[in-house]
Amino acid sequence: MSSLRFETADSAATRPAGGSAAGPSVSSHAYLVVRGLTRRFGAFTALDRIDLEVRRGEFVCFLGPSGCGKTTLLRAIAGLDRQDEGRIEIGGRDVSHAPPADRDFGIVFQSYALFPNLTVNDNVAYGLVNRRRPRAEIAARVKELLALVGLPDQGAKFPVQLSGGQQQRVALARALATSPGLLLLDEPLSALDARVRLHLREEIRALQNRLGVTTIMVTHDQEEALAMADRIVVMNHGVIEQVGTPEDIYRTPASAFVADFVGTMSFLDGKVSAPGEVRVGTRSLRVADGRAVATGYAARVGLRPEDVRVRGVRPDDENAFEAIIEDVEFLGAFCRARLVARDEPALALLADFSANLMRDVGVEVGKPLLVALPPESLRVFARSSPIAEEEAAS
Amino acid sequence: MSAVLQSSEDVLLPTRRVVTEQRVVAILVGLLCLALLVAIALPLWALLSKSFLNANGEFVGLANFARYFATPALVQSLINSVMVAGLATCIVVPLAFIYAYALTRSCIPAKGLFYALALLPIFAPSLLPALSFIYIFGNQGFLKDLLFGATIYGPIGIVMAQVFYCLPHATMILVAALALSDGRLYEAAAALGTTRWRVFLTVTLPGARYGVVSAAVVVFTLVVTDFGIPKVIGGQFAVLATDAYKQVVGQQNFSMGAVVGMVLLVPAVLAFFVEQILKRRQVALLSARAVPYSPRPERRRDTALLMFCVLVGGLVAGILGVAVWASFIKYWPYNLSLTLSNYDFAEFEPDGWQPYFNSLKMAALTALIGTPVIFLGAYLIEKVRSAVLGRFFAHFLAMLPMAVPGLVLGLGYVFFFNAPWNPLGALYGTIAVLALNSLAHFYTVAHITAVTALKQIDGEFESVSASLKVPFWTTLRRVTVPICMPSLLDIAVYLFVNAMTTVSAVIFLYGPGTKLASIAVVHMDEAGAIAAAAAMATCIVVTAIAVKLLHLLLDALLLSRLQRWRVRTG
Ligand SMILES: Nc1ncnc2c1ncn2[C@@H]1O[C@H](COP(=O)(O)OP(=O)(O)OP(=O)(O)O)[C@@H](O)[C@H]1O
Numbered sequence: 013m014s015s016l017r018f019e020t021a022d023s024a025a026t027r028p029a030g031g032s033a034a035g036p037s038v039s040s041h042a043y044l045v046v047r048g049l050t051r052r053f054g055a056f057t058a059l060d061r062i063d064l065e066v067r068r069g070e071f072v073c074f075l076g077p078s079g080c081g082k083t084t085l086l087r088a089i090a091g092l093d094r095q096d097e098g099r100i101e102i103g104g105r106d107v108s109h110a111p112p113a114d115r116d117f118g119i120v121f122q123s124y125a126l127f128p129n130l131t132v133n134d135n136v137a138y139g140l141v142n143r144r145r146p147r148a149e150i151a152a153r154v155k156e157l158l159a160l161v162g163l164p165d166q167g168a169k170f171p172v173q174l175s176g177g178q179q180q181r182v183a184l185a186r187a188l189a190t191s192p193g194l195l196l197l198d199e200p201l202s203a204l205d206a207r208v209r210l211h212l213r214e215e216i217r218a219l220q221n222r223l224g225v226t227t228i229m230v231t232h233d234q235e236e237a238l239a240m241a242d243r244i245v246v247m248n249h250g251v252i253e254q255v256g257t258p259e260d261i262y263r264t265p266a267s268a269f270v271a272d273f274v275g276t277m278s279f280l281d282g283k284v285s286a287p288g289e290v291r292v293g294t295r296s297l298r299v300a301d302g303r304a305v306a307t308g309y310a311a312r313v314g315l316r317p318e319d320v321r322v323r324g325v326r327p328d329d330e331n332a333f334e335a336i337i338e339d340v341e342f343l344g345a346f347c348r349a350r351l352v353a354r355d356e357p358a359l360a361l362l363a364d365f366s367a368n369l370m371r372d373v374g375v376e377v378g379k380p381l382l383v384a385l386p387p388e389s390l391r392v393f394a395r396s397s398p399i400a401e402e403e404a405a406s
Numbered sequence: 407m408s409a410v411l412q413s414s415e416d417v418l419l420p421t422r423r424v425v426t427e428q429r430v431v432a433i434l435v436g437l438l439c440l441a442l443l444v445a446i447a448l449p450l451w452a453l454l455s456k457s458f459l460n461a462n463g464e465f466v467g468l469a470n471f472a473r474y475f476a477t478p479a480l481v482q483s484l485i486n487s488v489m490v491a492g493l494a495t496c497i498v499v500p501l502a503f504i505y506a507y508a509l510t511r512s513c514i515p516a517k518g519l520f521y522a523l524a525l526l527p528i529f530a531p532s533l534l535p536a537l538s539f540i541y542i543f544g545n546q547g548f549l550k551d552l553l554f555g556a557t558i559y560g561p562i563g564i565v566m567a568q569v570f571y572c573l574p575h576a577t578m579i580l581v582a583a584l585a586l587s588d589g590r591l592y593e594a595a596a597a598l599g600t601t602r603w604r605v606f607l608t609v610t611l612p613g614a615r616y617g618v619v620s621a622a623v624v625v626f627t628l629v630v631t632d633f634g635i636p637k638v639i640g641g642q643f644a645v646l647a648t649d650a651y652k653q654v655v656g657q658q659n660f661s662m663g664a665v666v667g668m669v670l671l672v673p674a675v676l677a678f679f680v681e682q683i684l685k686r687r688q689v690a691l692l693s694a695r696a697v698p699y700s701p702r703p704e705r706r707r708d709t710a711l712l713m714f715c716v717l718v719g720g721l722v723a724g725i726l727g728v729a730v731w732a733s734f735i736k737y738w739p740y741n742l743s744l745t746l747s748n749y750d751f752a753e754f755e756p757d758g759w760q761p762y763f764n765s766l767k768m769a770a771l772t773a774l775i776g777t778p779v780i781f782l783g784a785y786l787i788e789k790v791r792s793a794v795l796g797r798f799f800a801h802f803l804a805m806l807p808m809a810v811p812g813l814v815l816g817l818g819y820v821f822f823f824n825a826p827w828n829p830l831g832a833l834y835g836t837i838a839v840l841a842l843n844s845l846a847h848f849y850t851v852a853h854i855t856a857v858t859a860l861k862q863i864d865g866e867f868e869s870v871s872a873s874l875k876v877p878f879w880t881t882l883r884r885v886t887v888p889i890c891m892p893s894l895l896d897i898a899v900y901l902f903v904n905a906m907t908t909v910s911a912v913i914f915l916y917g918p919g920t921k922l923a924s925i926a927v928v929h930m931d932e933a934g935a936i937a938a939a940a941a942m943a944t945c946i947v948v949t950a951i952a953v954k955l956l957h958l959l960l961d962a963l964l965l966s967r968l969q970r971w972r973v974r975t976g
């Protein structure tokens with residue numbers, strides 16, 4: 013039996029380890045390059061001058077709310093929808109105006125799009141038959157692919173006889189059959205129920221790791237993106253808000269939109285009173301990340317609920333204040349409390365407490381609690397209008 | 407270690423093929439547009455222009471129209487047509503409504519049988535009920551006395567035969583309209599203690615009103631444009647359709663024939679637009695969360711409706727039966743013993759059985775060529791991305807025949823294929839032109855059937871194929887056509903049955919040796935051989951019904967054997 017090759021040329025060599033590879037040298041290895049891509053539907057701009065680079069072997073997620081243009085971008089890359097302006101290169105070749113069949117990709121849709129009248133075997137072999145290969149070779153390849161996606165004995169069945177998760181695996185095997193250089197997945201998991209989704213997402217990721225095929229997956233599920241992607245492209249209203257590793261996106265969101273869309277964040281509106289200091293109502297907060305906004309301008313300070321410190325806080329710690337617990341929501345493994353500073357109602361935020369901590373500190377609705385907001389956890393974002401206007405208005 | 411599936415040849419191959427794929431689409435769309443132009447647009451254009459030309463081919467503006475409206479006999483026909491159509495509509499629509507109501511909103515038994523009975527007339531040419539009524543109420547009719555001295559040869563006969571002929575069309579529309587209902591409205595009405603009559607007036611009727619209007623419009627148009635019934639039973643009572651025939655075939659007055667054709671086009675075009683508007687509204691009527699209404703048994707209502715259905719369904723079968731029966735009678739009404747002599751067509755008609763075989767050939771040709779052409783056309787229009795303008799144009803042309811009565815299209819064909827400049831003139835009088843005409847006449851319904859079937863298929867199949875570098879024709883052959891097989895059969899049978907029974911379009915177009923069965927019926931009736939005419943009409947009905955039964959059988963077979971993939975437990 014011939015051993016078949018799944019990996020593209022140098023995938024193993026250039027594959028970044030984990031999520032820490034968003035370096036400046038991206039362009040030199042870029043497998044997919046998108047430049048100034050614009051797509052309009054009538055007067056509506058679905059994609060507005062998108063620039064993007066994806067390295068060979070990378071797993072990238074397009075993440076964003078419904079209607080932000082994820083699918084449009086994916087389809088433009090595939091050539092299924094033509095862009096109005098801009099350039100697309102795949103593997104160093106300009107394919108901006110090439111029809112889909114002339115680009116090297118495999119695609120999986122949310123609806124699976126399996127051919128219902130063909131068996132699983134025939135579905136997977138669909139792209140191979142066209143290439144005039146010996147039958148035995150195709151059969152061996154199909155068998156190998158089905159084993160790869162964990163459906164070794166289902167080849168003779170028709171799609172209706174499979175569960176949704178199994179159908180999606182077949183669709184994946186079909187897309188991988190021709191060893192495409194680029195794998196495109198448009199919300200492949202969103203038609204599946206929660207458990208299957210969790211399981212399949214691990215499998216897809218493991219499979220991608222093994223084959224090293226450059227992959228782009230569209231999703232609106234931030235958890236999915238955080239768990240699967242090497243890098244996440246966060247989109248909103250047809251523009252890219254931020255590109256980064258899951259950790260980047262979560263730890264240092266580039267905008268309030270990203271911070272809010274990925275994970276939970278409390279926001280406090282204030283004004284930068286001095287470098288490294290934001291005034292919220294009557295209180296000043298020290299911030300480590302103060303470069304985004306110049307002194308005197310309106311700012312929005314963001315903080316993840318899990319970053320609120322309560323253990324061993326002393327009154328003279330940085331950003332420490334006494335807060336009243338207004339409300340506690342039970343969320344299983346932890347509780348989410350709503351806190352308001354005793355002397356400043358504008359200083360209201362969410363905090364997550366583990367069950368352990370709840371017991372130790374004695375969190376209870378109505379009780380005062382000494383908390384601290386670590387300056388390095390506070391993110392500062394610009395607000396649209398300078399503070400002067402707002403003060404004049406009030 | 408070998409990279410068997412990723413050789414350089416593979417990478418190069420698609421580029422060449424992609425170009426041909428797009429070129430193939432462009433060529434196919436171009437051919438489709440050309441075919442539709444020749445089959446539909448140009449004949450209509452020929453008719454339109456002819457109505458503005460005099461006998462010498464000089465442009466005379468509206469002079470022909472002025473002459474038309476200045477001729478009292480012609481205007482009388484127009485009035486006659488409108489009157490007869492109005493009367494038939496007023497009878498058919500209530501009948502069909504009650505019938506459809508019984509089928510959808512009551513608990514009568516054997517609904518399938520009753521529905522089938524109401525649809526029977528579809529399988530007969532419109533000439534057949536006219537023949538039946540002649541047997542029943544004609545000069546030698548066994549119920550002649552019921553007319554109290556009035557004659558069946560005229561408006562009475564026309565209206566009665568039209569009621570029979572239009573019943574299936576109105577019933578189908580109203581069954582569809584009444585089946586679309588929201589059970590929650592009825593529950594709410596019942597909870598409020600509303601009387602049944604008020605529920606009918608406030609819930610049922612408003613819900614079905616678009617269906618009622620649509621049925622009325624369709625029936626009116628069918629009656630105005632039908633040629634067979636007034637020809638056979640109209641006597642001296644002239645209507646638009648017979649006028650057109652007389653002007654063109656009798657007097658060779660093409661300009662006036664064209665004007666009558668244009669007048670006939672008016673109600674059909676109006677009906678088409680009314681239909682379009684109604685369809686748009688009907689959709690909005692039913693929300694996605696509606697619960698289908700399921701009727702509960704109710705003795706008195708169900709009994710009354712059952713009796714109504716037995717009566718109407720029985721009458722339909724009876725009227726059809728009379729013509730069939732009469733075709734086996736030796737000498738109506740004096741010698742009622744049975745005979746096959748009326749089927750010895752050579753006795754009554756120079757071509758003998760030839761017209762029947764011509765019809766079979768023509769209907770088969772229409773179905774066999776029409777089905778692939780219509781389906782491929784619908785596929786190009788619906789699933790392909792390139793050639794946007796061409797596809798838009800083709801779609802417009804495909805929808806056009808809906809608004810064109812057969813008689814008008816037939817006139818257009820006469821003018822177009824007879825024109826001295828037309829190289830296609832050689833086709834005139836051949837089976838091919840008859841089939842082309844039938845195909846054009848019935849194009850729209852078949853096209854809509856194909857488009858509906860294609861719309862139900864996952865829109866990403868073409869994207870997947872493109873990503874796998876499989877050309878669209880391979881996916882069409884391996885996936886789309888097998889999935890659409892039931893619809894393809896529907897289309898083929900629809901084309902066959904209609905081509906078999908049509909008379910109005912082809913009456914102008916047959917040539918020596920290509921007379922069709924339905925035309926032979928007209929001729930034998932004209933020659934007074936009414937029993938033979940009934941016999942030929944019977945042959946048409948039997949063939950059409952046989953084909954339909956074959957279709958049902960094939961459909962069942964297809965579902966159980968060949969399309970195992972449709973069922974979960976295979
Ligand atoms: N063919 C079209 N015609 C007009 N507008 C379109 C068309 N396709 C997409 N749009 C619009 O473009 C925007 C982006 O659409 P797109 O399908 O890319 O969104 P998405 O991010 O994939 O959303 P979802 O998560 O809902 O799939 C939407 O506002 C949509 O309404």
Ligand SMILES: [Mg+2]
Binds near residue numbers: 083
């Ligand atoms: Mg989408």
